[in-house]
Amino acid sequence: MAAEEGHHDSGSYVLHHLTNLRLDLHTMSINPDAQGFWVLNLDSCIFSVLLGLIFAFVFWRVARKANAEHPTQTQNAIEMIVDFVQNQVHEIFPHANSIVAPLALTIFAWVFLMNLMDIVPVDWLPHAAGLVGVPYLKIVPSTDVNITFGLSLSVFVLMYIFNFKFKGVGGFGKEVLTHPFGPWLFPVNLVLRIVEDVAKPVSLALRLFGNLFAGELIFILIALMLGQAFNGIAGAFLAGGGVLLQIAWAIFHILVVTLQAFVFMVLTIVYLGAAAEAHADH
């Protein structure tokens, strides 16, 4: 967990940990300073897909051998999660739809795993990557705003699909124009609706991103304290405090990790439920 003291001052240490490994899609070269839209955050992509694959593989393995008579311990654990998600969906999304529950499960498990990466000490993987010549590595995908927006915008699209599917084009249009103030104030209704709908994916994405980014930043700052371990008596004390803080923050983050995954899942179900629900006419 040793900070790379000597090479960088604190500012560049923090900045280094917050920089993605960027692939410029125009030149197809690694360039941490690449700007514009056609840039891929390689580390976020790789870790998110890797974690998604872990989720998919573990669940698929259990699902393939799932039986009612002799569940293994893993199956029990997985079933607990599935049951939990199922209950949430039943409570919040009262319509018949087979995709909401698997969607909620995917979000919960995947976001949980992505968040969980912030429990891994901040220097291990970036340092190891540095040894093999990778200059930057950000291992917590949910601290990348692209990842969280990628999820929330997909949910947003699904919201609109549900709107059209459950209400039809006419029903949805009528709802947008007449809700909540009646047909005579339709411009106000429309503006309100747009604000409301845009706020959903933005808040969804920024909530997750903000929580995890801030958490990861605190971990990096604690790691800076640990880096002072061999810098005299004061440094040793600082590092000692850092160890306690690290433990406390990590334990707290077990909660945050789960909670944020849960919140993301529940809000997704709520938004989809609202999209599927036809409002009563005024």
Place this chain on the structure above:
Amino acid sequence: MNLNATLIFQSIAFLLFVAFTWKYVWPPILKAMNDRQKRIADGLAAAEKGARALQDASAKSEEALKAARAQAQDILAGANKQASQIVEQAKGTAQVEAERIIARAHDDVAREVAHAREDLRKQVGELAVAGAAKILKREIDTQAHADVLNELAAKI
């Protein structure tokens, strides 16, 4: 915080994972859970049915036992009655038999007495004749005086 193509990549990955979960993960797990739920419900229902059957059977056996007990009581009572009847009958026969035997004995005794009396009478007659003959010192014609003697014997 600059948005870039990672967003698109993530969205595609997300949709693929959701599709995978939807198709290959969710249904089998849910099926296993529902199967187990059904199995447990069935088991409980079967157990309840079994308990009810047991209750029925024990009630029935209780009833059968009661019936058997009553029947045994009947049989016992019948047997007792019959036995006392037999005893009563035997007593009656014995009484009759005893009276018969006693009557016969009485008859026998009476006959014996009569016989003895007859004998005695005869002997007395003879004795009287012999005595009379001795007294008269002469032969009495037994045939001639048989009437007298017999009359005498009858008188005795």
